[in-house]
Amino acid sequence: MSPVLTVAADLVGRGHEVVVYTGSRFEERALAIGARFQALPPEADLDDRKLDTLFPVRATLPPGPAQLSFDFENFFLGHLPAQVRGLRALLATFPADVVLGELGFWSIPVLSLSTAPEERPTLVTLGSVPLLIQSEDTPAFGAGIVPTPGEEARARNRAMNAEVRQVFAELQRFGEATFESLGVTVPGYLFDAPFRRTDHYLQLTVPSFEYPRSDLPEHLQFVGTLPPASTGDYVEPPWWPELSAGRPVVVVTQGTVANNDLNELVIPTVRALADLDVLVVAATVREDGPDLVRRALAEVPDNVRLAGFVPFDRLLPHADALVTNGGYGGVQTALYYGVPLVVAGASEDKPEVAARVEWSGTGVNLRTSMPGATELRAAVQTVLRDPSYRSQAGILAKEIGQYNPFEAIAEIVDAPARRPGPRTGPIELAPRPAGAV
Structure with a gap:
């Protein structure tokens, strides 16, 4: 949430009307930056700090495919129908020009697949983890293997990518069923969908910290690192x-x-x-x-x-x-x-x-x-x-220092709206704090 809230605060400061749609535990932080707030539907509104307590079996799973599959089946994809339903209800009363989310916000690929571009908001995805989109230029994500050049390495990469798709075959089927319940079809490999089914994918780093690839989508761009949030009220310890x-x-x-x-x-x-x-x-x-x-x-x-x-x-x-x-x-x-x-x-x-x-x-x-x-x-x-x-x-x-992610995002947000027109009705959200713009 930190990258999303940092970007939201900048957009509020530029005079935009911002609604933060996420878990209820972040309401206070959203209101503090001058945004409005809308909680996820109750069945999708979990406290991420308590996952191992709410789901004891999760703590027994080793890091890697087993834990990742559990998380996707129970959280990212398991709660997607409720998340999408809540987002559509929000957009019905607050017809936003832009929906901006991080990589784990799977409502973005659902909106991209279900609605024509001229009939929906512009979709922006923030890349807050290393690029995990499959490529023949890099080893499969998760192995932690540094890529090497040459055709032999590319052949190895293709084989590794195929093996990973097989490892997650059951999760692929779960994802396909979840998407079909929402009236859309997963186009290809499940984990590639957030990268390929968005209007703008903005990777929050610089090219020198990411492996070079010859097959990245054209709408994916590096925008640099978000500057650390200022903490002027921090009391320095005696040391x-x-x-x-x-x-x-x-x-x-x-x-x-x-x-x-x-x-x-x-x-x-x-x-x-x-x-x-x-x-x-x-x-x-x-x-x-x-x-x-x-x-x-x-x-x-x-x-x-x-x-x-x-x-x-x-x-x-x-x-x-x-x-x-x-x-x-x-x-x-x-x-x-x-x-x-x-x-x-x-x-x-x-x-x-x-x-x-x-x-x-x-x-x-x-x-x-x-x-x-x-x-x-x-x-x-x-x-x-x-x-x-x-x-x-x-x-x-x-x-x-040569990049300005805020300006890159603002350029997208400030582009002419795809769906001009006044709000169609009131939005019932948490009130904005006094004095907020």
């Missing part, structure tokens, strides 16, 4: 001046999703760097994160500072390295500031993010979600001592 005291600063985080078990990366990193001449900032994101780390250690090392949420726009300009499990947004933010990386992740899209870090020369890929202390220590020392990683991260930072 903040130490960030500028001269020691290399190493930040470690497991992001906002895969942080249930800090023993995967945060705690091992704290242990691995305990006797190095560096300042370690453990940004656990969780409110109880610092206490969890303290309980796991006999003693917190002298060079470690524990924190819950720390805004990256304030912290990363001081960092010399970021140790992360490979969340796409966090990695993009590190590159925005030219910070080299050590990446260790195995769930969701993280192996693919780590592979792109390796391929771009901006950091070290540990190829595991639970690295040992020896591996972590060596990787951090490598990134700090070898100037090529900082140099490559700096090159990407300069490239990121």
